[in-house]
Amino acid sequence: MTPHGTRAGEDAEDLDVEEVLALVNNSNDLPGPAERGETDNRRASGRPDTSPRPGTRHHATSWPEARAIAERAARNTARAARRRPVSVPLEAALGLTLATPLDALTDLPSFDTSAMDGWAVAGPAPWDVRDDGVLAGHAAHEPLTDGEAVRIATGARIPPDTTAVLRSEHGRTDDKGRLHATRDVVPGQDIRPRGQECRSGDQLLPVGTLVTPAVLGLAAAAGYDSVAAVPRPSAEVLVLGDELLTEGRPHDGLIRDALGPMLPPWLRALGAEVTAVRRVRDDADDLHRAITTSDADVVVTTGGTAAGPVDHVHPTLRRIGAELLVDGVKVRPGHPMLLARITETQHLVGLPGNPLAAVSGLLTLAEPLLRTLAARPAPEPYTLPLRDAVHGHPHDTRLVPVVLRGDQAVPLHYNGPAMLRGIAAADALAVVTPGGAHAGQEAELLDLPWASGGIGVCFT
Ligand SMILES: Nc1nc2c(c(=O)[nH]1)N[C@H]1C(S)=C(S)[C@@H](COP(=O)(O)OP(=O)(O)OC[C@H]3O[C@@H](n4cnc5c(N)ncnc54)[C@H](O)[C@@H]3O)O[C@H]1N2
């Protein structure tokens, strides 16, 4: 066995590496011959063979190419549908993308402003202090003459002919009521001059900027009530499977639907507006009806992508004459994932039913599709060294949940296709290229939305 985990002589197509690892490798040890034996035993003991559908591999797309296809598909649709910018009130704009540059509608600050509480002073000390004061938001004060000072609050307008602002802690009043400075007064000190941050008309942010809380603040400061933004693409989730329960504990061969609760907030974090989550029985006509009556930009199905007796996704796509853009991806988990153009302006992302495989499909196909439809900037790719070796698939990319600790990515266990225990504790997914990675090797990382942007930014 090489350190990369590729084992000589094994049947690559039959190897379901991540399942083996997750089930047998609960330490950082690399699996040895005993574990390999267990794999064979499990297969021999009648466990379903999860090797790819016959006929699937030859058109499976490489992982990087699948992402590029999803991005291109969205770009073509964005043009076809002429997705128009909309004017969105600031309170509804978080998470959208600016469709026009954010140009200042005013100078900032829009008047000479006191940066501190204290006195506006004119000329050299000492100063006679006027009886009135200047507060933020109040009318302009009359000009000062040399030898005069007036109480001023932070944010208040500077009276004409002011030399500087003296902070309250740097002033002392003598017994005749005259104000002295306890340190040198530099002309202009603690005055924020009009236009210091920008002039009216200056570009503050370019087209394509993601509207974050800070962008909302800047837009408001610069005079905006609403911004021109690219609308969120709509997404509808169709959860397939008769075995799924929506509440309570699993029983009698029925299991809880893990994807119905997980996908809507995640899709929203990726830029979509989720318009509905529907549960669809394992029935070809029901699925046909659900897909053909959806008006969402992106229909996301879960389950039914493989070749089982009730896997209706492929037959339904054939029935409606959809164009399969991606039919299987060389990635583990999740290789049966698919992307289809179902109408001129609509796409369908078929996520495999195994929950971590569904996450893999979400980040491989839905992320670039939705990001491009939402006109969001692509995240800057980055790599970190892996703390531990990660087994590779001989031919396919692996996506492995990791936590980021210091400047290393630490691979997590419980990363089998049917498991969410690893991803629920993860900060990112490491992209492990075919053949695997040794300890210390750099791997590209896909940040998870809660790790990169914080729940508040990403999920609203
Ligand atoms: N003969 C083959 N069988 C399978 C293959 C294959 O290539 N040939 N691929 C395996 C792989 S890999 C995956 S992944 C799954 C994909 O299956 P489907 O997309 O058809 O999904 P289902 O069969 O409906 O479900 C698979 C698994 O996931 C569970 N599931 C489904 N939906 C949910 C949900 N919402 N929440 C929780 N769990 C869910 C379901 O009960 C099954 O256990 O196919 C393999 N088989």
Ligand code: MOO
């Ligand atoms: O391995 Mo499946 O795609 O369970 O990932």
